[in-house]
Amino acid sequence: MGEPSGPAGPCCEGGPSDATALLAGAITYALGACAQVAPGEMTRPTPCTDWDLAALLAHLAASMSDLESAIRTGHLDLDLSGPQGPDVPDVPGGPGPAGQAAAGDLDGGDPLETVRDQAANLLFSCYAHHGPGRFVLVGGLPLPAVIVTCTGAVEIAVHGWDVSAARGRGGPIPPALATRMLGLCPLLVASRAGLFAPPVEVSPQASPGDQLIAYLGRSPAAPPSPFGQPLRTRPPQTPRARGNCPSPSTPLALDRVAG
Amino acid sequence: MTPVFRLCDDYVTRWAALDPVAAGMQGLAGVFGAATDYGPDGFAARAELVTATLEALEPMSLTSDADRLAAGFLRERLEAQLAWHRSGEPLRLLRAPIGLVSVVRDSVDLLPRDGDDGWRNIAARLAAIPVMFASWRASLDAGLGQGLTAARRQAVQAAVAADHCVGSHDTLVAAYGDGPLAAELAAAAAQAYRGYTELARYLREDYAPRATEVDGVGADRYAVAARLNLGADIDFKEAYEWGWAELQRIEAEMAAEAGAVSPGASVEEATAILNESAYVTGEDAYLAWLQDRHDWAIERLDGVHFDIPAPLRRIEVVLARGSTSGAAYYTGPSEDLSRPGRTWWPLGGRDPQGRFQTWAELSTVFHEGVPGHHLQVGAAKTAGDRLSRFAKTNFVSGHGEGWALYAERLADELGWFAEPGTRLGMLGGSAFRAARVVIDIGVHLDLPLPDGSRWSFERACEVLSKSGRGEPHRIEAEVVRYFGWPGQAISYKLGERGWLAARAEAMRRPGFDLKRWHTAALSLGPIGLAGLADALAGADLNV
Numbered sequence: 136m137g138e139p140s141g142p143a144g145p146c147c148e149g150g151p152s153d154a155t156a157l158l159a160g161a162i163t164y165a166l167g168a169c170a171q172v173a174p175g176e177m178t179r180p181t182p183c184t185d186w187d188l189a190a191l192l193a194h195l196a197a198s199m200s201d202l203e204s205a206i207r208t209g210h211l212d213l214d215l216s217g218p219q220g221p222d223v224p225d226v227p228g229g230p231g232p233a234g235q236a237a238a239g240d241l242d243g244g245d246p247l248e249t250v251r252d253q254a255a256n257l258l259f260s261c262y263a264h265h266g267p268g269r270f271v272l273v274g275g276l277p278l279p280a281v282i283v284t285c286t287g288a289v290e291i292a293v294h295g296w297d298v299s300a301a302r303g304r305g306g307p308i309p310p311a312l313a314t315r316m317l318g319l320c321p322l323l324v325a326s327r328a329g330l331f332a333p334p335v336e337v338s339p340q341a342s343p344g345d346q347l348i349a350y351l352g353r354s355p356a357a358p359p360s361p362f363g364q365p366l367r368t369r370p371p372q373t374p375r376a377r378g379n380c381p382s383p384s385t386p387l388a389l390d391r392v393a394g
Numbered sequence: 395m396t397p398v399f400r401l402c403d404d405y406v407t408r409w410a411a412l413d414p415v416a417a418g419m420q421g422l423a424g425v426f427g428a429a430t431d432y433g434p435d436g437f438a439a440r441a442e443l444v445t446a447t448l449e450a451l452e453p454m455s456l457t458s459d460a461d462r463l464a465a466g467f468l469r470e471r472l473e474a475q476l477a478w479h480r481s482g483e484p485l486r487l488l489r490a491p492i493g494l495v496s497v498v499r500d501s502v503d504l505l506p507r508d509g510d511d512g513w514r515n516i517a518a519r520l521a522a523i524p525v526m527f528a529s530w531r532a533s534l535d536a537g538l539g540q541g542l543t544a545a546r547r548q549a550v551q552a553a554v555a556a557d558h559c560v561g562s563h564d565t566l567v568a569a570y571g572d573g574p575l576a577a578e579l580a581a582a583a584a585q586a587y588r589g590y591t592e593l594a595r596y597l598r599e600d601y602a603p604r605a606t607e608v609d610g611v612g613a614d615r616y617a618v619a620a621r622l623n624l625g626a627d628i629d630f631k632e633a634y635e636w637g638w639a640e641l642q643r644i645e646a647e648m649a650a651e652a653g654a655v656s657p658g659a660s661v662e663e664a665t666a667i668l669n670e671s672a673y674v675t676g677e678d679a680y681l682a683w684l685q686d687r688h689d690w691a692i693e694r695l696d697g698v699h700f701d702i703p704a705p706l707r708r709i710e711v712v713l714a715r716g717s718t719s720g721a722a723y724y725t726g727p728s729e730d731l732s733r734p735g736r737t738w739w740p741l742g743g744r745d746p747q748g749r750f751q752t753w754a755e756l757s758t759v760f761h762e763g764v765p766g767h768h769l770q771v772g773a774a775k776t777a778g779d780r781l782s783r784f785a786k787t788n789f790v791s792g793h794g795e796g797w798a799l800y801a802e803r804l805a806d807e808l809g810w811f812a813e814p815g816t817r818l819g820m821l822g823g824s825a826f827r828a829a830r831v832v833i834d835i836g837v838h839l840d841l842p843l844p845d846g847s848r849w850s851f852e853r854a855c856e857v858l859s860k861s862g863r864g865e866p867h868r869i870e871a872e873v874v875r876y877f878g879w880p881g882q883a884i885s886y887k888l889g890e891r892g893w894l895a896a897r898a899e900a901m902r903r904p905g906f907d908l909k910r911w912h913t914a915a916l917s918l919g920p921i922g923l924a925g926l927a928d929a930l931a932g933a934d935l936n937v
Contacts (some may be wrong), residue, residue: 152603159599163553167591170560245743250560252870255554261548262602 142389154262154281154288157182157319158313161255165295168306169250172298177246181301182353188301192246195294201251202287206280207260211273256288286323289316293351296344300353313343320350395779396463397454402468402744402782405447412446413502414439415519415526420787421728421775428515429522429600435528437484444472444479462554463796463918463929464782467597470922471788474622481618485537487530488544488601489878490551490873494530495593498523500714502586503566504725506733513575520582524589531596538604539837540550541624546605547851548878549597549923554596560587565715573853585628607878609837609851613644613793616838619881625922626791630835633888637831638844640887641861643824648863651818660820661863668815672753677713677741680750684711684739687756688763691810697763699808702764714738721868729787735772737762742867754819759821760805765912766798773916785919791882792923796889799827800897803890827890829862830876830883851877892923896930 138175166262169192177189186194204209252358261284269280292308308316345355410417413436414426449468456462478484487494502519506512524542527734539541563583570579571639594809611619652664659667674683688709696702705727714723727735737759742778744750761768771794774786802820811817837849847853852872858864864872876883900911911930 156603161604163591163595163598166557166594168553170557170587170591173561242753244747248743251554251557255550258598258602259547259550262550263607386562 142163145171152265154284155258155265157312157315158261158284158291159258160309161292161295161316162258164308164312165253165291165298166251166252168295168299169247171302171306172247176302179301182297188298189246191294191301192250193298195291195298196246196249196253196285197256198290198294199250202283203257203260205271205273205283206257206264209264209271209280211271211283254291271322282323285319289320289323292316293348293353296348296353307342308344308347310343313347315348317343317350320347324351395439396457396461398451398456398465398468400781401447401450401454402464402784405468406445406787408443409440409828412436412443414500418501418504419497419725420789421726421733422787423729428518429526430528432487432526433532436441436529437479437533441476441479441484444476446866448472448476452867455743460780460782461934463921464785466921466925467783467785467788467921470925471569471784471790472482474618474625474922477618478622481615482537482540482542483615483618484539485533485542486544488534488548488552488597488605489554490548490874491710492879493548493552493555494876495552495555495559495590498526499562499590501828502563502713503731507569510573510575513570513573513579516566517575517582520579520586523586524592527589527593532594534601538601543604543606544601545877546602546607547874548607549602551606551874552595552879553594553602555592556597559590562715563587599764601857610840610849611838611880613839616835616880619879620884621881623790623881623885624924625790626792626892626924627655628888628923630839631841633884634835634839636833636891637828637884637887641832644821644828646665648818648821648825651821655682655815655818664815664818665863668753668818669751670776672813672815673749673751675747675749677746677750680739680752681711681713682749683752684737684759686757687759688737690793691760691764691805694808694810695769700765700769702769703772703776705776706735706768708734709768710734710736712736712738714740721872722758722762724767724771726767727775729775729783731775735768744867753813753815756811756813756816757805757820757823760802760810761798763802764801766801767794769801770794770797770916774919777917777919780917783920783923788920790920790922791885792889792892793926794889795886796891796893796923799824799886799890800893803894826858826862826864827886829864830872831856831887833857833873834876834880834883837877847896889923892926896927899927 146148158193172192172292177187177192179188180186181188183194265280265284270277271280271283273283274277290313296308298304307313316348318367335352335354337349337355341349341355348355406422410422410426412422413430414428415430417426431439445496450470451465451472454465456465502516505516505519507516515751533654546934563586567576567579567583570576616630622628652659655664656667674680688711692702692707692709696707722737722739725736725738727733762768769788774781777786802823805811806817806820811820832843833849833854836843837854840848843857844854851873854876855869858872859866859869861904896915897911900906915930921929
């Protein structure tokens with residue numbers, strides 16, 4: 136499939152290298168949070184409804200894999216009619232029963248290793264395949280690759296925070312990274328319906344990291360709820376290229392940005 | 395001690411002071427310091443030592459065979475190292491998954507743990523990790539400034555390796571218990587983890603954007619790297635073609651061997667059958683199986699095919715949970731033999747309570763243990779005054795890995811692959827090493843594949859998977875390794891070829907005796923492949 140060409144979008148005005156730098160920062164932060172996870176902690180609840188840590192990591196790895204594929208091929212398939220896990224409920228944002236690797240225990244190995252490997256592949260692809268005129272076809276509509284990359288960076292960072300919160304630490308997203316993402320979020324999160332809970336109110340003096348987390352519907356101070364209790368927050372989701380997706384409904388705001 | 399032996403001894407002592415991390419890895423006795431300086435000054439100091447030692451060696455008169463052997467080996471190694479220094483490699487020394495990250499991390503596990511002094515040294519090494527990585531970053535920055543850049547793929551993957559190391563010293567720290575140094579060790583480990591994290595950030599965010607996209611290193615750099623790894627200058631095109639032919643030969647043999655697993659079965663079908671039948675469950679059972687097979691091999695060899703010195707009759711098998719190396723490896727005994735030879739077996743992301751296939755691992759037991767690395771390295775360590783200290787503590791990959799692969803063949807000749815599928819496992823390992831030859835030479839010299847196409851990362855993974863029969867979870871990490879470590883991957887098969895040729899030559903002489911030949915061969919210690927045949931031809935078979 137040929138790649139459409141045209142000017143880069145409004146997001147990440149510094150261009151592809153800035154978008155990749157944002158992604159690299161997000162990966163550094165997220166992998167730093169993942170590095171603290173001990174094998175015995177995989178069943179811990181997370182800020183994401185119904186997801187334990189294993190499921191969250193699986194989702195993170197799968198999202199990275201999809202994003203890598205999109206960046207490399209210039210094409211992101213939004214066809215979510217592929218095989219569904221037998222126990223995956225048809226609930227937006229719900230990956231399935233707690234503890235189930237819903238989205239992407241990609242190679243059946245250690246989920247942390249999988250996340251690291253996918254992160255490396257993603258970053259390498261972004262460095263290799265980013266160019267000023269590069270677009271990704273998302274559901275048939277062309278989106279500047281920088282927007283796709285920035286969106287992925289936000290998701291990876293916020294899931295890094297989720298991992299950290301699941302361990303009760305809530306390691307903050309670095310201020311510089313969070314500040315850059317806060318500036319982009321209004322462009323990337325065009326609609327919240329089915330994706331994010333409303334922003335959580337925080338003090339104007341809150342750190343950029345807390346402001347970012349709150350903007351995406353997470354409470355910086357709240358510990359993860361146990362499974363079975365509804366949360367006010369819901370994880371953002373990138374589009375999934377394959378079935379077995381935790382969210383068969385509306386993916387992240389990419390299609391809306393394009394629209 | 396002759397002047398040559400004294401020079402070798404002096405060199406080792408001075409080198410250890412300049413590179414205590416590597417010195418510990420190589421089992422040198424003594425405490426040389428907590429940190430290696432990987433900065434430009436550190437590399438320059440080691441290059442100066444090499445130059446000075448070569449200058450000192452030049453006028454020395456050699457009065458015995460032992461002198462000539464010691465001087466020849468010292469000169470060959472130092473000249474190869476000097477060429478490596480002069481080609482600017484220290485300023486772009488960035489490779490994964492086996493590289494400085496894994497060396498620094500794994501070096502901690504090898505430090506002695508005897509008494510509070512030992513644990514203080516461990517704490518000091520851990521605490522020094524951020525400093526060592528800072529010095530390394532200085533070299534990489536200097537390289538970038540001079541246009542000496544490593545490949546971006548290596549930067550990104552080395553960052554992963556660094557991330558992987560966070561938390562990997564917890565088991566060691568916990569092993570100390572709650573003694574008086576517990577807080578110091580915990581604080582040092584935390585410092586180390588900050589070092590890994592900062593290194594990962596640097597590689598990902600600072601270095602990678604400026605790194606080169608090209609994986610292959612080109613003819614000039616490859617020649618230097620191959621010489622360093624082989625101890626020989628070879629005809630790469632001839633080796634490339636031989637690699638493809640060898641791959642074909644092994645594939646044919648594997649197809650025949652698959653029928654021994656199940657009549658009419660293809661290699662894929664035989665593999666599937668073996669994966670469902672030849673395994674142990676859980677890491678404890680895996681460790682026990684490995685130790686049993688190591689012990690079995692020593693028992694079978696000693697006194698029959700080799701005379702194994704008493705201190706070498708035990709190999710310690712270790713599950714390398716925190717290692718980023720990806721494949722099994724061996725660390726030799728220390729000079730004073732207080733530290734045993736060990737084989738290390740990374741879990742590689744496998745479920746600790748899951749299945750561990752054994753049919754393909756037996757050959758690696760013989761490779762890493764006996765008659766492979768342990769016998770060869772141990773023979774050098776226990777050689778007394780016949781070998782220089784330099785020879786006892788150094789290693790030529792072509793010689794050592796060639797011997798270890800030859801050892802797998804020897805095990806086959808001895809009928810040791812009697813368990814179902816184990817011979818297929820050995821052949822699979824051989825195909826894997828043959829695939830390394832074509833990938834490594836092909837990628838770095840940009841040689842065409844037989845169908846005229848060009849190499850890429852994906853193509854290399856495909857060849858390693860289909861022709862090399864690599865395990866899926868190892869493929870990408872292996873190819874990253876070849877791309878970042880030019881000339882090393884060829885050392886196994888080309889080394890084996892050297893050993894087999896030398897043995898074939900020896901067998902043509904009347905009165906050939908395999909045990910005596912092996913003993914004489916190992917008594918020479920490490921030696922570059924270029925000099926192997928001549929040295930073996932002149933070896934004293936009455937050793």
